[in-house]
Amino acid sequence: MEDADSLTPQFTVFKDALARRFLAQPGITDAESDSSALDDYTSYLASEVWPSLPSPVREATYESRANVPDVESLSLDAVPASFADTLISCGIADDSDAALSFLRKALADYIADAAAPPPVWSKTRATECEICEREIPLTYHHLIPRQVHAKVLKKGWHPQAMLNSVAWLCRPCHSAVHQVASNEVLARSFYTVELLLEREDIQKWRKYAAKQRWGVRRG
Template identity: 70%
Template sequence: MDIPNSSQFSSFKDSLARRLMAKAVVSDVPDEGDALDEFTSYLAIEVWSMLLPAVREATYENRDQVPSADEVYLDNIPTSFIDTLTSCAFVEDSDAALTFLRKVLEDYLADVCAPPPMWSKTRTTECEICQREVPLTYHHLIPRETHSKVLKKKWHPESMLNSVAWLCRPCHSAVHHVASNEDLAKHLYSVELLLEREDIQRWRKYAAKQRWGVRRG
């Protein structure tokens, strides 16, 4: 089974899984683990390619061009999707299957078109590099002084400009020592990308062993 590789498809599949699990189902329908994942993937793939590109490519940035769930054209939905839902007793008939799908689409569009969280709501209790529970600072993953250049050159959408990582002061300083603000903005705009660097990996191993608050000298 060739599973589409996009965050939108993953969100659609998750929305479908939540709706399926909320239903009262018969005993022979998979309800956990790999079996549920395979079952949901099959149904999601059956529908995905039939949806309008505007739906499959929906994001917060283009939300004004995305139709609502009630406006999505569903007359081309494969009978295999409808037959599977009815035969497994998720729905009673084809009309109910399409109603079910619209609810899935409503959930999906709400997820992918939602605004990014305010940075204050992403706060962690541990440094995202060294994993120590110590006082934290916030590091703008796209440094503020680069924002105008980022938008002009279209490196990232505007919604990413306020993305932050919560770092202890030593790790925060280490990040700014390994790269310029422009390099951070263009190439190192996530914690995952930072942790791919060997110098940050070496720093992480060192910092993780240090006790916070110990006076040196």
């Protein structure tokens, strides 16, 4: 019988965080990044780890963010050895320490997403994510990240009128975009949705994300 906690939206967010980390690994083949294979792989890994996580992590939300422990201080002693064994056998990690380091990074991504502020619906002007095309809660992504606006103008990369261009993305896709490139690279080279979708890593992520049902664990 499935753990009821694994049917929550948080479980889906965690699984997506694992998928993004997997796709970010160098040397991942097309077969390994196939959306169906990736879904099976991350579903298995997430199911192995999820019950071992403390409830404040599994129940992370924007409202409960103050109760979520720091990832670096989080004990992972209860994580099944099968998690590390799987990552090692797939060449993702060299040993158990590397596997747990991979997991901490994925958990940090998960907590950032799960505890992110909810979307401001009054300002949401789209019904589908512009990357995965799912009808789920959306956030707005500044195509030219605000942190580098001053540099963009100084270098003359774009006119000021372009600085407030946004794309409407679901939280997992929004996180995926920021994971594949720095703010400066996004501003200079990937400042439209069309340019983002030309990236192979975003294409692979899109194929995976488009098949995920929001808040429902794949049986």
